[in-house]
Amino acid sequence: MSARAHLISARPLCRHSDGEEVQTQVLALAGLATLEIGFGYCRACGHIYQVRPPSAAILDQHYAAFSNYTCFDPAAARTAPPAASTRRLLTLAEARAPRAGTVYEVGCATGFHLRHFRSAGWDVGGCDPSPKAAAQAQDLFGIAVDCGFEAEILPRQKDLAVVVFSHVLEHLSDPLAALTRARDALRDDGVVLLEVPCAIAPHLMPPGWFTFEHLQYFSENALLRMLHAAGLAPIELRVAFKAELYPVIAVIAGKGAQQSRPTEDKLAALQARQFLDVLVWRDDSLWGATSRRLRDLTGPAYVWCAGVHTAQLFDRTELLKSADVLGIVDRDAQKWGHLQAERAIISPEDFRARYDEEPVVISSFASEAQIAQSLAEYGIAPKRIVRLYG
Numbered sequence: 154m155s156a157r158a159h160l161i162s163a164r165p166l167c168r169h170s171d172g173e174e175v176q177t178q179v180l181a182l183a184g185l186a187t188l189e190i191g192f193g194y195c196r197a198c199g200h201i202y203q204v205r206p207p208s209a210a211i212l213d214q215h216y217a218a219f220s221n222y223t224c225f226d227p228a229a230a231r232t233a234p235p236a237a238s239t240r241r242l243l244t245l246a247e248a249r250a251p252r253a254g255t256v257y258e259v260g261c262a263t264g265f266h267l268r269h270f271r272s273a274g275w276d277v278g279g280c281d282p283s284p285k286a287a288a289q290a291q292d293l294f295g296i297a298v299d300c301g302f303e304a305e306i307l308p309r310q311k312d313l314a315v316v317v318f319s320h321v322l323e324h325l326s327d328p329l330a331a332l333t334r335a336r337d338a339l340r341d342d343g344v345v346l347l348e349v350p351c352a353i354a355p356h357l358m359p360p361g362w363f364t365f366e367h368l369q370y371f372s373e374n375a376l377l378r379m380l381h382a383a384g385l386a387p388i389e390l391r392v393a394f395k396a397e398l399y400p401v402i403a404v405i406a407g408k409g410a411q412q413s414r415p416t417e418d419k420l421a422a423l424q425a426r427q428f429l430d431v432l433v434w435r436d437d438s439l440w441g442a443t444s445r446r447l448r449d450l451t452g453p454a455y456v457w458c459a460g461v462h463t464a465q466l467f468d469r470t471e472l473l474k475s476a477d478v479l480g481i482v483d484r485d486a487q488k489w490g491h492l493q494a495e496r497a498i499i500s501p502e503d504f505r506a507r508y509d510e511e512p513v514v515i516s517s518f519a520s521e522a523q524i525a526q527s528l529a530e531y532g533i534a535p536k537r538i539v540r541l542y543g
């Protein structure tokens with residue numbers, strides 16, 4: 154058990170315990186036990202969070218074994234242009250951050266953002282709990298990554314020009330503490346640069362927006378209150394509604410006066426409730442539409458992709474009951490030989506050896522079109538490819 158175990162708590166930012174659950178998920182995760190978790194908000198301060206999170210042991214196992222942000226194609230990674238997410242961070246840093254010194258990224262994975270910050274003139278460093286990702290950062294880009302959790306590593310850093318959190322804070326059980334540590338590691342004119350999913354515009358969310366890896370969900374208001382409580386003063390804030398699968402918010406913030414932790418805020422609680430009413434209603438209707446696409450699927454079938462989306466698909470539709478799922482195919486070798494919902498996870502090669510004209514359900518919202526194309530290239534008849542969205 155890691156040192157993180159004691160950090161998991163079901164308390165929102167205000168530290169009250171007035172959480173109301175609005176969505177329950179029962180997830181059969183790849184290679185892990187089936188678990189029940191709950192999502193909701195704090196009736197005192199309006200913060201949206203997992204009111205019943207998974208145990209720290211489950212999360213640690215998930216990140217260590219399966220979700221470690223390593224890359225499949227090192228040759229392509231070496232020459233890849235900056236991703237849209239990297240460009241958003243870079244343009245904000247170039248506009249508002251000190252132009253010399255060290256950019257240190259928390260949860261930097263393989264260093265795919267940092268290499269572009271280095272090209273733009275900064276010194277770079279970072280930390281990540283995944284030994285595989287840290288090793289890849291060194292091999293691919295020559296970036297030395299401190300392997301471990303930020304709670305242990307950030308306190309050893311000082312005089313940083315920029316601390317980056319790109320889609321990291323929502324995974325942490327105590328993001329306010331992490332931001333406070335980041336502030337303490339900054340030089341006087343240093344900044345924190347962060348991006349997280351934004352709890353805004355529920356009609357733009359994909360099915361399954363509430364996901365077990367995300368312990369926190371930030372509205373603009375909640376994020377600003379948290380920054381002030383960490384002693385950070387926002388300099389610029391940008392919301393991008395359609396840049397990713399869901400809206401994201403980026404903020405750059407310098408050192409400021411530390412304000413008290415957010416406490417009771419009835420207006421924020423009401424706004425959270427309204428956001429969640431629409432989100433949950435819409436999520437139910439999206440999964441209802443998916444169920445209708447699967448209605449006629451009886452008999453043997455395969456599912457393509459063993460991941461959190463598939464755990465949600467099994468939870469929100471009758472697929473496991475109506476069809477005979479023979480196996481779940483995934484290209485991630487770390488998952489092969491494990492089970493998901495008691496079905497074997499197999500490699501694409503293994504699948505091709507066994508395949509006998511059964512329907513193949515693509516279980517991915519983000520990559521559905523791309524997977525459908527690969528399946529067609531494998532020679533699977535179009536009428537056997539079951540798409541849930543497109």
Ligand SMILES: [Zn+2]
Nearest residue numbers: 165167195198
């Ligand atoms: Zn609260």
